[in-house]
Amino acid sequence: MEPKVVATQPFPGQRPGTSGLRKKVRVFQQPGYLENFVQAIFDTQKELTGGALVLGGDGRFYNRTAIQIILRMAAANGVAKVLVGRGGILSTPAASHLIRKYGSQGGIVLSASHNPGGPDEDFGIKFNAANGGPASETITEAIYRRTQNLNRYRILDAADLDLDTLGVGQVGKMRVEIMDPVADYADLMASLFDFEAIRRLFASGHFRMKLDAMHAVTGPYAIEILENRLGAPGGTVMNGIPLEDFGGGHPDPNLAHAQELVALCQGPEGLDFGAASDGDGDRNMILGRDFFVTPSDSLAVLAANAHLVPGYADGIVGVARSMPTSQAADRVAKRLGIACYETPTGWKFFGNLLDAGRITLCGEESFGSGSDHVREKDGLWAILFWLNLLADRQEAVADIVQNHWRRYGRNFYTRHDYEGVDAPAAEALMDRLRTLLPTLPGKWLGDFKVAYADDFAYTDPVDASRSESQGIRIGLEGDSRLIFRLSGTGTQGATLRLYLESYEPDPTRHGQETQEALAPLIIIANELAQIQTRTGRAAPDVIT
Numbered sequence: 001m002e003p004k005v006v007a008t009q010p011f012p013g014q015r016p017g018t019s020g021l022r023k024k025v026r027v028f029q030q031p032g033y034l035e036n037f038v039q040a041i042f043d044t045q046k047e048l049t050g051g052a053l054v055l056g057g058d059g060r061f062y063n064r065t066a067i068q069i070i071l072r073m074a075a076a077n078g079v080a081k082v083l084v085g086r087g088g089i090l091s092t093p094a095a096s097h098l099i100r101k102y103g104s105q106g107g108i109v110l111s112a113s114h115n116p117g118g119p120d121e122d123f124g125i126k127f128n129a130a131n132g133g134p135a136s137e138t139i140t141e142a143i144y145r146r147t148q149n150l151n152r153y154r155i156l157d158a159a160d161l162d163l164d165t166l167g168v169g170q171v172g173k174m175r176v177e178i179m180d181p182v183a184d185y186a187d188l189m190a191s192l193f194d195f196e197a198i199r200r201l202f203a204s205g206h207f208r209m210k211l212d213a214m215h216a217v218t219g220p221y222a223i224e225i226l227e228n229r230l231g232a233p234g235g236t237v238m239n240g241i242p243l244e245d246f247g248g249g250h251p252d253p254n255l256a257h258a259q260e261l262v263a264l265c266q267g268p269e270g271l272d273f274g275a276a277s278d279g280d281g282d283r284n285m286i287l288g289r290d291f292f293v294t295p296s297d298s299l300a301v302l303a304a305n306a307h308l309v310p311g312y313a314d315g316i317v318g319v320a321r322s323m324p325t326s327q328a329a330d331r332v333a334k335r336l337g338i339a340c341y342e343t344p345t346g347w348k349f350f351g352n353l354l355d356a357g358r359i360t361l362c363g364e365e366s367f368g369s370g371s372d373h374v375r376e377k378d379g380l381w382a383i384l385f386w387l388n389l390l391a392d393r394q395e396a397v398a399d400i401v402q403n404h405w406r407r408y409g410r411n412f413y414t415r416h417d418y419e420g421v422d423a424p425a426a427e428a429l430m431d432r433l434r435t436l437l438p439t440l441p442g443k444w445l446g447d448f449k450v451a452y453a454d455d456f457a458y459t460d461p462v463d464a465s466r467s468e469s470q471g472i473r474i475g476l477e478g479d480s481r482l483i484f485r486l487s488g489t490g491t492q493g494a495t496l497r498l499y500l501e502s503y504e505p506d507p508t509r510h511g512q513e514t515q516e517a518l519a520p521l522i523i524i525a526n527e528l529a530q531i532q533t534r535t536g537r538a539a540p541d542v543i544t
């Protein structure tokens with residue numbers, strides 16, 4: 001069977017964003033659109049020729065079609081072996097683990113993460129490198145440049161492969177292994193956490209939890225680990241069957257989109273622990289009874305308690321957080337005497353720090369946390385980490401966090417998202433803020449004096465690569481911050497993200513409601529950026 005060479009033309013706009021290329025399904029369905037991007041991966045990532053590739057996705061609409069296309073293209077481009085999750089399913093963290101465990105030269109993960117799925121919704125594709133992590137900006141730029149001058153792609157004329165039966169198959173000369181998507185990942189989790197203690201917690205009968213898999217990829221992983229291996233009662237995992245349209249929902253684990261779970265955690269009869277994960281299984285939300293743990297606090301609590309978990313019993317070497325993530329973790333790092341890094345938004349910026357052994361834990365305010373066990377954020381890992389802490393400390397979620405605040409102070413934190421904003425208006429808002437920056441230091445904004453103001457730029461301490469324009473950062477005296485960024489994952493218009501943080505050392509003031517505590521900063525930020533006049537929005541679409 002000879003590879004076919006198909007003539008094609010470049011499509012504009014195939015530059016990967018914060019996490020891969022994300023577009024409407026209809027865009028991906030245009031003849032050649034997916035093919036061009038995949039060919040650009042093969043053209044630039046030469047080690048895939050003759051090498052091994054991991055392939056899978058979050059099960060959303062178009063996942064199976066895309067996998068068949070990529071298999072035929074991989075064969076035509078000389079890939080020797082592809083490892084595919086059964087049914088085309090692989091969570092993002094599981095894909096990262098498989099790349100590392102089997103020493104493959106990279107992986108292709110099909111997902112638009114927390115964006116909705118279905119024929120009129122979103123699809124996405126991202127390339128992960130041999131370390132298991134999202135491709136660096138150097139790689140994504142090379143892929144993008146290649147998409148701009150591509151005039152042919154290679155594909156094999158082969159029949160569809162059965163993706164649902166475990167075992168070894170062939171596409172042309174290429175070997176394809178259909179693997180259990182869960183087993184290796186579940187073993188990895190068992191090697192990190194105290195499964196005995198968690199099993200006892202479930203067996204005690206005093207502990208009630210639910211995990212909302214949001215009809216996304218985490219379902220099979222959570223059922224195997226929580227219900228089969230840890231003995232949690234059947235039904236602990238809700239919405240556990242992956243659906244192509246996520247049941248019509250928005251697989252985004254936050255207070256706005258996981259309302260059923262939130263309700264189950266409320267009131268005197270509320271669950272002790274609630275957790276949720278996103279489309280591709282790399283995000284997590286943590287809830288206690290009547291209590292929401294902000295992802296920034298979660299990272300800080302995990303760092304402060306890591307020694308209680310077998311996989312981290314020897315301590316952690318350092319932590320990193322994305323720039324907009326609250327500074328709660330910094331305080332823990334300081335107390336532990338370990339390094340703390342501030343990186344641009346997106347997991348790809350943690351890869352070098354993890355590879356170089358400079359950090360053990362890292363996280364983002366956007367419901368992401370993870371460690372050096374893989375090179376992606378990992379939703380179920382974070383949930384198991386919390387379960388391990390609950391089993392060990394025998395305290396409620398709220399008590400663990402409130403005790404943490406008493407020890408370290410509380411970083412009040414919120415993010416306001418203005419979605420689907422007119423893109424030029426959003427750009428203009430950011431441009432104007434950029435020109436204001438030099439005038440801000442020393443100035444008073446309401447009752448706050450500006451300590452520093454910059455357009456965040458990052459020099460990777462390992463390879464010295466430079467990333468500019470990663471968000472407007474305004475630091476106020478007393479450790480408060482206002483941050484403005486445009487999303488790099490949306491598929492419609494622009495999304496303006498406003499991140500607000502203030503620090504409160506006084507325990508008698510830790511009980512305030514977050515939006516109230518941050519109200520003065522919210523007003524200042526809105527006035528400074530002229531959000532209402534420039535976007536036409538009186539209020540954010542989503543508050544987390």
Ligand code: VG1
Nearest residue numbers: 018019113114346364366487488489
């Ligand atoms: C968002 C989050 C970012 C996260 C990214 C991918 O990006 O803010 O922290 O890494 O999504 O997460 P942006 O550019 O829209 O702000 V996932 O779970 O969607 O792969």
Ligand code: CO
Nearest residue numbers: 113278280282
């Ligand atoms: Co995700």
